Each structure stands twice: as structure tokens, then as C-alpha cells.
């Protein structure tokens with residue numbers, strides 16, 4: 001029996017740069033709407049449409065985000081905010097959505113501050 005000693009990397013749900021242009025548009029717009037939503041309904045609706053744009057079901061966490069890594073700048077991983085081993089890329093700002101590094105970025109070049 002193999003014992004995993006390393007944190008298991010959860011593969012991203014999708015990669016932004018592999019989406020079709022209209023999927024990118026919907027996804028980006030929905031994330032902006034979710035960020036600016038004033039209530040849970042608006043947030044959930046935006047997240048639901050964002051997930052559908054990717055052709056996936058919204059994870060039970062109810063939130064998907066694009067990697068906010070400040071080192072790569074353009075990491076394209078899109079993932080569930082409930083994935084294990086995520087690291088905050090920024091302290092929380094005036095947003096609804098948390099800014100996280102994806103698991104690959106967290107593994108490769110973690111943000112130095114502990115959130």
C-alpha cells in the first residue's frame with residue numbers, strides 16, 4: 001500500500017486559455033458579477049452561469065475562481081475554492097470571491113505570507 005506523503009495536487013477544473021472566446025467572456029463577466037454581487041442569490045447565480053460556461057457542474061463549495069497567483073501573473077488554472085491545499089494570493093479585499101493561488105502554484109512558488 002502506497003502512503004502519500006505529499007499534499008495531493010487537485011487538478012484544475014479547466015484552463016482559461018483553453019476556453020473558447022465566448023466561454024472566456026461569460027466566465028470573466030460572471031466572476032465580475034459574483035465579485036460585485038450584493039446578496040447570495042446574485043453571487044450564486046453568477047457562479048452557476050460561470051460553471052455552465054465551462055461545461056461543468058458548480059462544485060458544492062459554490063465558488064470557482066481563476067488562479068490569482070502574483071508570481072506567474074497569467075496562470076490559467078480555474079479551480080474550486082474548496083480544493084485542498086490552496087493558498088491565499090492576497091489578503092481579502094473588497095470582493096466576494098477569495099483570491100487564491102492554484103495548487104500547482106502553491107506547490108511551486110507559494111505566496112510568502114500566511115493567510
Ligand SMILES: [Zn+2]
Nearest residue numbers: 067075102105
Ligand atoms: Zn496557478
Ligand SMILES: [Zn+2]
Nearest residue numbers: 069072075105
Ligand atoms: Zn503561479
